[in-house]
Amino acid sequence: MSDTATARAAEQPSLSIRNLSKAFGGVQAVNDVSFDLAKGELLALIGPNGAGKSTCFNMLNGQIRADSGSVRLAGEELIGRSPADIWRRGVGRTFQITATFPSMTVAENVAMVLMSQRRELFSLFRTAVHRHRDKALALLDLVGMAAQADRPCGVLSYGDLKRVELAVALGNEPRVLLMDEPTAGMAPRERIELMGLAARLVSDLGLSVLFTEHDMDIVFGHAGRIIVLSRGALIAEGTAQEIRSNPLVLKTYLGEGQIYGRAEG
Numbered sequence: 045m046s047d048t049a050t051a052r053a054a055e056q057p058s059l060s061i062r063n064l065s066k067a068f069g070g071v072q073a074v075n076d077v078s079f080d081l082a083k084g085e086l087l088a089l090i091g092p093n094g095a096g097k098s099t100c101f102n103m104l105n106g107q108i109r110a111d112s113g114s115v116r117l118a119g120e121e122l123i124g125r126s127p128a129d130i131w132r133r134g135v136g137r138t139f140q141i142t143a144t145f146p147s148m149t150v151a152e153n154v155a156m157v158l159m160s161q162r163r164e165l166f167s168l169f170r171t172a173v174h175r176h177r178d179k180a181l182a183l184l185d186l187v188g189m190a191a192q193a194d195r196p197c198g199v200l201s202y203g204d205l206k207r208v209e210l211a212v213a214l215g216n217e218p219r220v221l222l223m224d225e226p227t228a229g230m231a232p233r234e235r236i237e238l239m240g241l242a243a244r245l246v247s248d249l250g251l252s253v254l255f256t257e258h259d260m261d262i263v264f265g266h267a268g269r270i271i272v273l274s275r276g277a278l279i280a281e282g283t284a285q286e287i288r289s290n291p292l293v294l295k296t297y298l299g300e301g302q303i304y305g306r307a308e309g
């Protein structure tokens with residue numbers, strides 16, 4: 045690669061979304077949405093219920109096929125690829141509902157993803173768990189869970205489970221991490237701690253994180269930048285201060301008075 049091409053590659057956003065659209069029957073769930081996620085950025089995607097946030101996420105990781113548009117990871121097109129392929133290329137995801145195996149220990153759960161990443165056979169699970177233990181512990185250390193490595197996931201608090209889930213997502217060494225309502229169902233203090241951890245991972249690992257969130261204290265307290273969807277369309281983009289004072293956002297979302305203390309679901 046020439047010096048100019050190398051410099052250009054370094055400047056490239058991690059994820060570049062252009063004119064993304066998806067309709068379900070007569071409902072235009074996502075309508076011509078374009079935005080960039082920069083390297084080392086913590087970007088929040090917010091909007092009222094039904095705005096299209098989940099549909100957007102599901103297109104980014106290949107779970108839903110876009111009707112049109114483009115999603116590029118460091119310049120490489122992701123549309124049309126399977127979720128497993130997109131995951132292997134470096135787009136990780138955490139879900140609203142935690143998905144660890146309760147009877148397995150914390151370290152075994154992390155080792156599972158390391159095996160899967162290397163396409164190892166699960167029949168050799170015991171030896172693989174042993175082989176991946178150091179890496180699993182290093183990942184657990186990143187999320188403050190190394191001391192609990194040998195406890196079964198089934199006995200952990202919800203906040204700790206979310207940390208394990210984060211370690212599992214990091215096991216694939218993602219360049220981009222999609223976090224779907226990461227703090228849903230958590231107590232206020234746990235919420236702040238988890239997002240503080242995500243922010244630290246963004247700056248320490250140079251990870252790019254896109255997250256959806258209904259808790260505006262979390263969004264305004266942690267996101268470097270915010271994008272706002274309403275009825276499938278991107279209506280605003282900016283810093284917390286810009287979004288808070290944006291008249292259209294106030295009218296369509298923040299003015300509704302439904303975001304603080306919204307029932308989780």
Ligand SMILES: Nc1ncnc2c1ncn2[C@@H]1O[C@H](COP(=O)(O)OP(=O)(O)OP(=O)(O)O)[C@@H](O)[C@H]1O
Pocket residue numbers: 068071072073091092093094095096097098099100
């Ligand atoms: N599989 C589907 N089939 C039909 N309509 C769908 C489907 N998925 C989403 N929709 C519709 O698309 C629109 C966007 O939904 P989406 O779940 O993406 O919004 P959201 O912003 O994630 O909402 P929430 O904050 O409630 O999770 C809504 O009108 C929804 O009813």
